[in-house]
Amino acid sequence: MSYYFAIIGTKDNPLFEHEFGTSKQGGDGIARFRDEARHMNQFIVHSSLDIVEEVQWGSGQMYVRPFPPSQKPPSLHYPPVHAGAVHTQYLKTIDRYHNNHISCYLTAGNVKFLLLLSPDTHPAAYTASSNTQRPSSAALARQTSSSLAANPTAPQTEEAIRLFFTEVYDAWVKNLMNPFYLLNAPVRSPVFRGRVMAAGKKYL
Amino acid sequence: MSISQQPKAASNVLQQQLQQAPPSGGLRYPSSKKTIYDRNLNRTRTSELSRASFAYLFIEMISYAQKRAPSVSDLEKRLNASGYPLGLKLLDLLIYREPPRSALRPTRILALLQFVHTTLWKHLFGRPADALELSNNSPAEYMITDNEPLVNAYISIPKEMSQLNCAAYVAGIIEGVCDGAGFVTESVTAHWAEGEDIWPGKTIFLIKFKPEVIEREGILKGGTS
Numbered sequence: 001m002s003y004y005f006a007i008i009g010t011k012d013n014p015l016f017e018h019e020f021g022t023s024k025q026g027g028d029g030i031a032r033f034r035d036e037a038r039h040m041n042q043f044i045v046h047s048s049l050d051i052v053e054e055v056q057w058g059s060g061q062m063y064v065r066p067f068p069p070s071q072k073p074p075s076l077h078y079p080p081v082h083a084g085a086v087h088t089q090y091l092k093t094i095d096r097y098h099n100n101h102i103s104c105y106l107t108a109g110n111v112k113f114l115l116l117l118s119p120d121t122h123p124a125a126y127t128a129s130s131n132t133q134r135p136s137s138a139a140l141a142r143q144t145s146s147s148l149a150a151n152p153t154a155p156q157t158e159e160a161i162r163l164f165f166t167e168v169y170d171a172w173v174k175n176l177m178n179p180f181y182l183l184n185a186p187v188r189s190p191v192f193r194g195r196v197m198a199a200g201k202k203y204l
Numbered sequence: 205m206s207i208s209q210q211p212k213a214a215s216n217v218l219q220q221q222l223q224q225a226p227p228s229g230g231l232r233y234p235s236s237k238k239t240i241y242d243r244n245l246n247r248t249r250t251s252e253l254s255r256a257s258f259a260y261l262f263i264e265m266i267s268y269a270q271k272r273a274p275s276v277s278d279l280e281k282r283l284n285a286s287g288y289p290l291g292l293k294l295l296d297l298l299i300y301r302e303p304p305r306s307a308l309r310p311t312r313i314l315a316l317l318q319f320v321h322t323t324l325w326k327h328l329f330g331r332p333a334d335a336l337e338l339s340n341n342s343p344a345e346y347m348i349t350d351n352e353p354l355v356n357a358y359i360s361i362p363k364e365m366s367q368l369n370c371a372a373y374v375a376g377i378i379e380g381v382c383d384g385a386g387f388v389t390e391s392v393t394a395h396w397a398e399g400e401d402i403w404p405g406k407t408i409f410l411i412k413f414k415p416e417v418i419e420r421e422g423i424l425k426g427g428t429s
Contacts, residue, residue: 010384106309108296108299108309108385109292109295109296109385110384110385170245170300171241173245174241174245175240175241176296176297177240177293177297182289183289183292183384191239191241
């Protein structure tokens with residue numbers, strides 16, 4: 001189960017990127033993406049920005065149900081917006097691309113945190129894995145059935161992702177408080193990266 | 205500057221510092237190994253700053269801007285620009301500090317302005333602003349009134365610059381907050397309120413939103429998106 005986390009600024013420019021793998025249940029914390037697929041992560045994550053922008057003004061709820069890209073945009077399904085209502089910031093899984101789920105957290109300053117979840121297959125072998133195949137052997141099924149990858153829409157996963165985002169948001173606001181940090185500048189602090197890594201280890 | 209040329213005590217200190225610094229890209233850590241990421245954001249929630257130190261700094265800011273600005277409107281623009289990044293950052297901080305139940309991003313103009321009118325003003329000046337009105341001239345203009353802006357407390361304006369209102373700094377903060385929340389403004393300016401005897405320093409902040417924002421507001425009100 002590999003994760004690709006990106007922070008996108010208000011002008012759709014990437015400010016920070018981090019890849020990591022799950023540390024639970026035998027995962028060693030290293031991301032396993034196919035080399036060819038690695039650059040695709042950026043594309044996938046950026047393409048979901050359209051959906052974020054559509055939903056950010058219309059959504060009245062914290063969590064956005066996952067939907068396949070072929071369906072109607074989610075905003076038409078949700079409870080109607082009441083005049084003057086304020087809307088919360090965390091949108092659940094907002095997009096799916098061949099089994100990769102994307103979740104988003106929107107900060108007050110319209111900076112987007114995007115997390116791409118990509119389930120591994122063959123966790124026993126840890127060789128190059130395909131992002132679109134389903135695990136086939138029984139041992140695989142047992143091992144992956146309780147991992148986050150098998151249930152990307154389960155409440156535990158979403159809770160874990162939400163907690164992860166909350167911790168990163170905490171580190172992000174602290175980073176903003178730096179008077180020398182200008183908005184939309186790339187984040188280069190190794191301490192910030194360490195914080196994101198620690199949050200990833202803790203929750204994902 | 206080579207180390208061998210420095211006196212021995214200084215060179216010892218320098219070597220000690222070099223040894224203590226972790227090798228991660230030359231970043232220097234304070235001796236207690238605590239970075240800004242270790243401070244709790246709510247720690248300074250209720251702390252206050254002395255008015256005198258703010259006034260001192262503000263006066264210096266004005267004279268710094270005045271040296272570079274040939275005219276009154278240029279001076280106001282510079283003050284506005286110095287308040288702008290403050291607004292961007294305060295937006296995130298204040299929304300973070302609200303209790304989790306109500307920690308929501310504003311998505312409507314009225315909600316945003318209420319946020320500015322109460323939360324922002326309370327954070328900066330310890331009291332909410334005095335009035336929030338929609339202007340008669342156009343639906344894209346809103347006005348926030350402050351009877352006695354704190355920043356003008358120790359500023360006296362000479363007669364030849366009577367148009368200048370140093371609350372342009374606060375106007376810059378408001379502009380930062382609005383732009384950060386996604387409601388792009390054409391301008392936020394500070395004006396003296398005419399004809400007020402009880403409050404001679406009464407200031408009106410005129411917030412002009414761009415037409416796209418009003419359009420979006422209309423669409424959201426319609427119930428679709």
